[in-house]
Amino acid sequence: MRCDYFEAGVCRSCVLIETPYARQLADKDEAVRRTLGEAAAGARWLPPVASDESGFRTKAKMVVGGTTANPTLGILDGERVGVDLQGCGLYPAQLSSAFAPLAELIARAALSPYDLDTRRGELKNLIVTVSPDGELMVRFVMRSTEALARLAKHLPWLREQLPSLAVASLNVLPEHRAVVEGEREIMLTERESLPMRLDGLTLHLRPQSFFQTNTGVARELYRQARAWIAESSPADVWDLYCGVGGFALQALGPGRSVLGVELSQQAVASAQLTRDELAAAGVAGATDARFVAADATAFALAQEHAPELVVVNPPRRGIGPELAGWLERSDVATVVYSSCHPGSLAKDLAAMPSLRPVEVRVMDMFPHTAHAETAVLLRRA
Structure with missing residues (x-):
């Protein structure tokens, strides 16, 4: 991809734009492998998910x-x-x-x-x-x-x-x-939310709600998480840092309890709206899903029981030592971790040695930069 702004020196944000995209993707995958190191030893690395080179930011x-x-x-x-x-x-x-x-x-x-x-x-x-x-x-x-x-x-x-x-x-x-x-x-x-339709699921984005800026790769991320959750077949799922409910609503299933936790009241309202629409349409498991506005770490630490599967999609700082420690001590069998910063991901994985990475996949949300989204499936050893 060529960029007149980059060549003129007026904007240098896309620092890798002169590197062929196939090389960018391979280098990014290798960089995540190096960063995770021993924390992901023995995991199966799935092929990285490529993005469009241009026109991808929504x-x-x-x-x-x-x-x-x-x-x-x-x-x-x-x-x-x-x-x-x-x-x-x-x-x-x-x-x-x-x-x-x-x-x-x-x-x-x-x-x-x-x-x-x-x-x-x-x-x-x-x-x-x-x-x-x-x-x-x-x-x-x-x-x-x-x-x-x-x-x-x-x-x-x-x-x-x-x-x-x-x-x-x-x-x-x-x-x-x-x-x-x-x-x-x-x-x-009058309208307060933007419908984001992905694979038959309509998420509702309000002004202060988080949503991935690369919708094409976000679709692949949700598909991967949905496959991992289906393979695990948990009785109950928590989606911590759930945003507008993207991962939680992928986890719906007959007889399965799903709980989303998100600090933003606007995002919780959006997730509840989608849940209600799915329930009205008769989607299995929608009536067993609920969303609460709370800090993810404080919520988890206050609970007496843990679910079989937890999804975490934290900001760049990662889930941190408190939540990682809670997951390590809990009887959670499976974790699906979506990370936008390999460094914080490596720290969090090291703090949860009983939860071993089984599969890892790099998702290129941010072409032409060194940033990477990484999805990890962890199971208790």
Whole structure:
């Protein structure tokens, strides 16, 4: 894949873009093997899952720079000047086609880009997500609600330009800190969630819910987890860090109890909505699934009994010593671990020596970078 931005030196985020993709994938698989080392000794390594080389990202987190009349959507350079990346090849056409109308909306609604040096301005980031059906969610991350009325006034115009726009919101991030979004979300549309249809399962993505940014590879990750769970045939399953319920809802089965635990209330509401839809459709096991909003580690440590199988899909820091220690001491027979950081995965595996990796598979969620998603099936020795 060639990239004019990379060749011009204005964006170097895809550090491996000049390496042939087949070599990237092989090197990434080998790097994960080295990192896991003895912690995964004896495991069977399944072939890595490749991604499309371009157009694979279904979420764009665009820093807004420039001026109200001429905004940039992309990143900030070393001098904190906006670099426009509307033509980035990582985004599919259904997503990137939204950038020009959004840039025009900024001018129409007089949304002033936030300036890091002066700490003035309102609009910090645009977060745009496209569903497998081509529908869009747009979130305006702003310092305050000062422009709320203007956004609402110009929203009909934006919907004319983007007929696929399904969900829009204003996210409030008043603090001057290096985060993408704030805690408060104000909906601008009647619809509050974006349907993400994967293999017959419709997950509902709300503005502050996590979802993999590479939907094609996420589909393969869910398929792999579903196969491992079916092979294990557990009576009960916990999905810790369950997000919108992707893994938990793959685990449904006749007579099987499924529990999802997630800190985000929005994500839990999304998971419950999907569960209710499946129950109404008569899907076996849907009525035996429930979701709770709680910290995954605190929840597990407070329970008197453990399930037969646990799925964990933690952030980059991993599950940590407390949860790993609980799993090691418990009578959980099987763990399905989805990791986005091989280093933290290696630490967690070392802390659970009684749970041995049986199969490992690298999933390339992030082509052209050194980042890797790794799925691991562990069974108690």
